[in-house]
Amino acid sequence: MSRSVEEKRSACWVKVSRWESVSRNLQNTESGGGGGRRGGGRVLWVAVAFSLFGSSDEDQRDEAQRKEDEMILLLKKAKLSVYRGELQVASGFLHQAVVLAHQTRNNQAIIYTYSLMANLAYVQGQLDSAEKLFKAAMSFMLSGGTPQDDNAVIEMSLKLATIYAELNKAELAEHGFRFCMESLEAKLEKEEIPAEEQTEEEEALRKETRLLLGLCLDSRARYRASTLHLNQAQQDYESALNICRQEQGDTHPQTLVLMSDLATILDLRGRHDDALVLIQQAVNLSRSAGHPDQHVLLGNMAGILLHKGRLEDSVQFYQEALSLAQQARDQEAVNKIQEGLKEVENRRNQERKEQEQGAQK
Template identity: 55%
Template sequence: MLRTAGCRALVSGRRFRTWSRGSERGRPREPILQPSTKRNSAGPGTLSAVGLVSLAFSFFSQDQKEQPNPEDDIILLIKKAKLSVITGKLEDADRFLHQALKLAQQTRNNQAIIYTYTQMANLAFLRGDLLNAEKLFKAAMSQMLGSGTQQDDNAVIEMSLKLCSIYASTEQHGLAVEGYKWCIETLEDKIQSQKDLPEETLSAKEKDNTRLLLGMTLDSCARYMVSRKQLDLAESLYEKALAISRQVQGETHPQTVVLMNDLATVLDMKGHHERAYDYVRRASDLARETSHPDEYVILNNLARVLMHKGRYSEAKLVYEEALKQAESKADQPVIERIREGLGELEAKTLKVQVLGEKSH
């Protein structure tokens, strides 16, 4: 990314989705990359939980002393910032993080500086301040690379991925594409080099973390390709991401279910309705079996595929079930999409009835 973006550069799409490197349950989303304005997913959606959060307090894990310790103050300020984000007090969070950064710089605590910059960038992204988020992510990466972190370190790639989403959101297509390409190629090379390393050199968990990061990158890039109407490439990327999720996380993992649904969406858009049905049917079955929190979103997609296959009666029943679930969760955007689908289905059904009457 240094060659294309001024630095080596995650949050769905749309909002970034969370893979299980500190994962929450995934959610199917519209194929558009944008900062989250509704949910704080605390995952690859916000970079802290995809790797850096798990390292955060290990940065400051030296033995505690009874006398005042600047690191204790930094930790406290970061905790206050995190609590402020959770409670929606974003201005307070920004103030606490600036205080933490000032103290980290005064004490020349490089690890604290890096982590605080990252948290400030995540916060700016959450608030939709993409220009500032970009500057802060670059500042964090500059600190990391300057302190000896390798360019293929997962934390660097995670921040590179977030920069890709910023470039995609701001329609900087060239930077977004080059960024995704760099992230994918770097991770593929890294995985290949790690493949035969013994467990005592690199644990299976660490190898899986890198594979999951590749899966997350493929997923994010696929969603961007959908938004650019490059459906063949999106299909290929989704297939690779789905294979990784199945292998590492299992068939029933929420993220695997989401990827099945998203792949079905692309296939349906390409007119491959039978293949789309196979994937979305499986996704809906798994969503029901595992009590997936966004089952109704997948049901909405299933209904649409059924409608495109001409199975109108079945589609209506599935739409109605999806609407019932969406209304119970007061998810207004999804409710509106389902109602639009029902309206389209009603029009198609009426047209078939009219044509049938004319034929007699």
């Protein structure tokens, strides 16, 4: 019996991919992580050095130092609040920090704090606020002399495109994704030099740019999947997976998530055999590598087995996935897996009815 795409979507889902933040100026703005990567101008959650002093007047220096210390303390408190899940409290600290950033006319601090506020608004589902805050941060970046094709600007543009996609503003979303893709592809073409002639810094920047291109492809693929443009979504996932394999390796957690996402798209397109081969590879690698989202991969494999009619195998993987999801306290995954188990039971009941009807004839 043929099944609709919507029916299949209830048993398999695309996991929101966990690419690391790749732009040099916005490192750690999403996760609040304390470890920076190499690159000039990096701003971290803690130990922030904003260079406020330009006057020789001792009183002004003391006042500036006081405000800098207060701003850093507020950012530390915001980080701790996010870690504790106290997002409203974190928002309050960030609003206080951005006031101090404006008072000291510190463009770097303003950009950084606005980007944190925007990310926080986004995870809280406050998309209109997130849009305005990202635009404000980008405005300060551009007015401060940051080039339009800087990776930090492109990453922020990608976040705006993702917001427009979630707000069903299709034209703005498509324009945003296109700007990001074209800008990154042009940069990579311009920076094309033999590997042996690249400096360490040039090599790191090129890798950063390629990872950001992979993130763009991944984000656009999820958008296209949500609008059921499955052929285009497949192409984007394949390109993103190729980049991730080259830059991160075959067993990197992001590589395995992309394999799972691509398998989901193949499954939705009715290519169940191809989907099963790919998801089986991802699951096997995830077992050996200890993937943090192994329950998601197992859940997707169970869904694909369900669509192939292998109900007993499907239940086995759903149950394993459910146990791991509960241990990870991933309630969204738990709900999806339970929906899949219900669908398995519905399929069993349907098959029993068909068998009974056939026997009566």
